[in-house]
Amino acid sequence: MNISLCIATYRRPERLGALLGDLVKQQQLPKEVVVVDNDAAGSARAVVKRRRELGAPFPIHYDIQPVKNISLTRNRTVALANGGWIAFIDDDERAPPGWLKKLSETATRCNADGVLGPVEPIVPANAPDWIRHGHFYEWARLKTGAVIPLNKLRFGNVLLRGALLRATPMPFDPNYGLTGGEDGDLLGRLVQQGARIVWCDEAVVHEPVEDARLSLHWLLLRALRGGQDFARHKLTGSFGQMTAAGRVRLFLRALLQSVLAAGLAFLSWPLGRHRAVYWLLKASANLGKMSIFLGWHYHEYGGKVT
Known part of the structure; x- marks a missing residue:
């Protein structure tokens, strides 16, 4: 499967560097990785340069989208991606070696137009007891192959047919660019247009919870x-x-x-x-x-x- 892997990033150089380190170890490698920086100062440029110097088994494309808007930034990643399939992962997540392979295998096996996987939070040990007991950062999970209900559609760990995203010049609505919600809006529209989007419970990525969110x-x-x-x-x-x-x-x-x-x-x-x-x-x-x-x-x- 010909996959472009897209990352929209904003002032998380250390976490982006760790994620790029995960991607070079994938059992199924992407055709390319596209990083679009929403920081006009280009704070992610040095991270991408360092990863290139260390070596990567795929090209890493880097660009800056200077207007503060997550939708415009995601749209720029799509514009730069050349793969028949496009995967998205957040810049603060970690991807185990089998992650991308499991997404693509599920897409093929289920004849799906898109596959979503779980994002498991990693709550730090210094979190208050009420936060650790509350499981507030977790999302509902489904059986692998299950069609995802409209109200459970979200990004952070997703693989989609590139043609679906290229059908319109701006797949992510800029009106959601500062509020968020652009992911559910896009996926909901794709499902309304007939796209089949299923779940893969084995394609787990991990998200360390930042102290600011505790x-x-x-x-x-x-x-x-x-x-x-x-x-x-x-x-x-x-x-x-x-x-x-x-x-x-x-x-x-x-x-x-x-x-x-x-x-x-x-x-x-x-x-x-x-x-x-x-x-x-x-x-x-x-x-x-x-x-x-x-x-x-x-x-x-x-x-x-x-």
Whole structure:
């Protein structure tokens, strides 16, 4: 399988270097690796140069996309990729040697247009007990070969047919460039167009959780953004057409669920902080859904709400 491996990066030189070290050890090597730097200063340039000097069994292409926008950066990686298939991995993840081979084998065996795999978080030993007990960074997993539901589609570990991405000049919507959610939007649209995207539970990558994310504040904002992503995808049709009645139901359901989750957070606090935080995150996610109706957006990649 002819695979271009794409990485959008922003000011993570050490983690990018570790990832590039993983990629040269893959049991199935990509045809090429494309690194696009969203830092106008080019902070990843030296990392790519060093990897080239150490040696790599594939070409590593490097470019800068200077406008702060994750969608434009991902779009630039696609524009530079030449492979029949395109894989994406985040710049802060680690890839075991069998990762890319397992993705490609599943794509072939299942006659799929895309394959997603799990991202396993690595929580540091110094994390608070309530964070380690809460499993807040984990995502639901499926049986290998299962078709992925629309609300479970996400990036970080994905292989897609290149033709699907090249069918439009800007596969990732720039309107999601500061908020995030561009991945679910794209995958949802591809599924609506008939793409078959399946799961490979063996194609695991690992994501060390940064110290900056070991806080209730970060978790609440990430849950808020997740709720906003879901609502935006529903309202824009990425998950199917939405009627006026459907919009009302979405808002009222989010309102009810946010109130219930807040109450359960209060009641469960004596049973452990991690249990209370679980429900607080549910409340935050539903507040995020409602906030979209009011025109508010949390810019995760801009650090603000508008």
